[in-house]
Amino acid sequence: MRRRADLKTGTTCNSNCVFCVIGDHLFTGDRSTEACIEELRRSRATCIDVVFTGAEVSIRPDFLQLVRAARRLGYERIQIQTNGRMFAYREFCERTIAAGANEFSPSLHGHTAKLHDALTRAPGSFVQIDAAIDHLVALGQRVVTNTVVTKQNARHLPALAHYLVRKRVAQFQLAFPHPTGHAGTLFDQVVPRISEVAPWIHEALDIGRAGGVACMAEAMPFCMMAGHEAEVAELHMPATEIVYDGYVVPDYAADRMARGKLRFASCAPCRYEPICEGPWREYPERMGAAEFVPVPGPRVIDDALxxxxxxxxxxxxxxxxxxxxxxxxxxxxxxxxxxxxxxxxxxxxxxxxxxxxxxxxxxxxxxxxxxxxxxxxxxxxxxxxxxxxxxxxxxxxxxxxxxxxxxxxxxxxxxxxxxxxxxxxxxxxxxxxxxxxxxxxxxxHAPPRPLGPTPDLVTLRRGAVSSGAAQ
Ligand code: SF4
The missing domain is CATH 3.40.30.10 (Glutaredoxin)
Incomplete structure (x- = not known):
């Protein structure tokens, strides 16, 4: 099976998004160049692709060095997850591509400067990401955007979808917020009711599909995706191991199920119970489970189906x-x-x-x-x-x-x-x-899966690498 390493390089960022999942520990240290390259080397034994994440990797002084190291190690798909700001400079795009990156995932949270900049709390960031997408598409790169759905942008998602179709991105993903970090602290200001935003998400997905853009929605259980079940993002995610601070989560999907997501006793009769991850657990802990209504019908036991x-x-x-x-x-x-x-x-x-x-x-x-x-x-x-x-x-x-x-x-x-x-x-x-x-x-014929966190060991200490966090 094709596997991807998700290398979390640090916590330094040049934006300050209101929903940042690591908002409560931004600027607490970045991993050294040597540590990152050593992790890349170790993960190459199990992964063919890599994505650089956390917080904003493109502002690291050694960014191109890390991308080159990934290419030297033979990673095939080298994705950069980014707020896109550095890629407003075409020359920077060209240098990153020359170093070996071949897929870019900019995070775009609104179709206007007013909306996007308010959510990133970084004035000028929309103009930058807008230019970045243009440069990367013009340079023949695969651009797959991510948008966090908030109270502020939810009703504008159809307009965002039209914008992304016009931009000729390869794919867009709409992600329901994971209420940790800033999204946990600012829950009442940022996190919408999941059932209320579902129709806007569906409309945006329809626009994307009609425009020939692959699109999906993350952290939206099947009961929120009627008619759009094949666009549940978790069905499309590559097998991923997460690497950070000397630890590895060998199976991110299992980790999400064991620790991140939550299902309910009421899910038992749902046809998607065998494969559904449920919402991020912090959401029902705040909002309850009443919105998640079991879907009637024959049980679905296989993602591929x-x-x-x-x-x-x-x-x-x-x-x-x-x-x-x-x-x-x-x-x-x-x-x-x-x-x-x-x-x-x-x-x-x-x-x-x-x-x-x-x-x-x-x-x-x-x-x-x-x-x-x-x-x-x-x-x-x-x-x-x-x-x-x-x-x-x-x-x-x-x-x-x-x-x-x-x-x-x-x-x-x-x-x-x-x-x-x-x-x-x-x-x-x-x-x-x-x-x-x-x-x-x-x-x-299996009974419903156990609810809540499982005692499975989902995080392993990888052992010391040459150095840890370099402040
Ligand atoms: S299993 Fe629960 S959360 Fe998942 S689709 Fe069914 S009712 Fe919704």
Missing amino acids: VLDGRVALLGRVAPPLPHAASGWRAICFVPEAGSPGCTAQLCSLATRRDALVAEGVQVIVVAPQSAAAVTAWAQRHAPGAIALADEDGALARAYGALDERGALRRTTVLVDPDDRIAHVIVAVDTAAHGAQLLAAWRRL
């Missing part, structure tokens, strides 16, 4: 098969009986047949070849397996396993005893499909 059109199959009546079947069954659509991938999948299912039968799951493999070919293939590699021919593709079409061009997508559909489609495996692992199917069935 939310991003796939086949999610619409959930809950539908399963089309009939030319084979008597009842109880739980898995219908595995494979593209070519006899091919190495399909044979691996068939054999993998055979190795788990006993376990699946013990759970009451019948497996039916469907291939678009002739009955003779499909039967011979199945009997050769998995004697006793149920294999059906679907030469005209009628079954695959009925089960949504064909793409828009009519090509068969490897798809496994789990049908429940009431003949309803309960789950669709859209990212089939052919070599381990038996285990994958068993895990999916068990997850469908």
